[in-house]
Amino acid sequence: MPGKPDSSRTLRSAYADDPEMTELLEVFCEEMPLRAAALESAARERTWEELQRLAHQLKGAGAGYGFDQLSEVAGELERRVKALRDDECPLESVCADVEALADLCRRVRA
């Protein structure tokens, strides 16, 4: 397990200064390490449907909560898992995406 992430690599929300979003962002960010773990677990156990669902949700949520980069990577993962399930994408690229996305999830801060 990686240690506490370097604060210079922290991902901030585009809505960080929006008072209406403060509470919401805190809850969202608190849950993110759990989501990272869920992603890794789904990839490890090769439950592709679950992985696709998690990626889909993160794509929508990331954009809605002001984490565009997270949303983009999640969208890419969703697309790749779908392709993988159709035998149109190598397993390695999916695993690389999962790693990248899990890393982003652990770096978000309210």
Place this chain on the structure above:
Amino acid sequence: MAAPGAGTLGSGLSEPGAVAGDASLNGLEQDDSMTIAAAHLSDTKPRVLVIDDSKDVHRLLKARLRNEQLDLSHAESGAAGLEAVQQEAPAIVLLDLDMPGMDGFEVLRRLKDDAATIHLPVIVLSGLHSSQDKVTAFDLGAVDYITKPFDLTELRVRVRSALRMHGLLQMLAQRAQLDGLTGLWNRAYFDQRWGEEVASCQRHDRPLSLAFFDADHFKSLNDTYGHPAGDQVLIGIAQIFQRVLRQTDIACRYGGEEFAIIMPETEPDEAVKVCERVRDTLENVCWERHPERGVTCSIGLCGSNGSVSVDAAAWLQATDEQLYKAKQGGRNRIAVHQFGGPGKPKLKKAG
């Protein structure tokens, strides 16, 4: 019994300001029921149902629409969404397209295939940006399309705009069935509703009564005091209906100075009591424009205790005959006919 002034039009309809003009009836309290109805309407927040598979989106919308005076509820799948539409009867639906299982297009298709939900406004929320998706959504009957991530201001104004449009459409539909002068249901509404009530009472063997009210010597009143005074009398009679009739009674302006009151689930004996209260109240009104001259009405009433087979038109005609009898009998009175009275054989369909 609905309390007088409960804000009904005797038609189940609470339309603010529906009664035009100022009847200024002495002997009746000034009508504040409309104000109550208006206040009640603005107290009811429109319900907005969000159908989206993501909890994050639900939380986000809740925060973003917090100050919008909306009653927000959530469903996390297409199937749950359709269920919630039936249960909660929302004013508007915000619908995600890209959902596992039943997707948003299918939900929209089903909503628009169902007569009960065909007019329910649906705003599509989607991360799908292709113009084909937008075209499909609008073709299926969406009223608007919002792309995710939401622009906060845009989301708010689009929801507001859809609710406003929906409200106006509902108002138009209602207005087309209301009488402009009295605010009661109009003749067109009566014709449709009467047919439904007759069919329903016969299907379920339930009681039903119909009464025609006609203002006595109305032409002479108009000729003596002018048409504005005549209008005030019609408005005054409508206000008495609102006050005296029960919540379930359906008061309509049939035409001219004639009114039709449908009383579902009401046996003739009970209907007579209701109509007598109206007749008695009207008789005792002192009219501001002509305090020296009171106004009365004649009433024809036909009802059944259930288990009769009379078609809507024949029932109408029989009621009209009773009204004629009341007029002939000296006016300011009620004449009653009961179909299939105790121990009597059923009346067959006329003709």
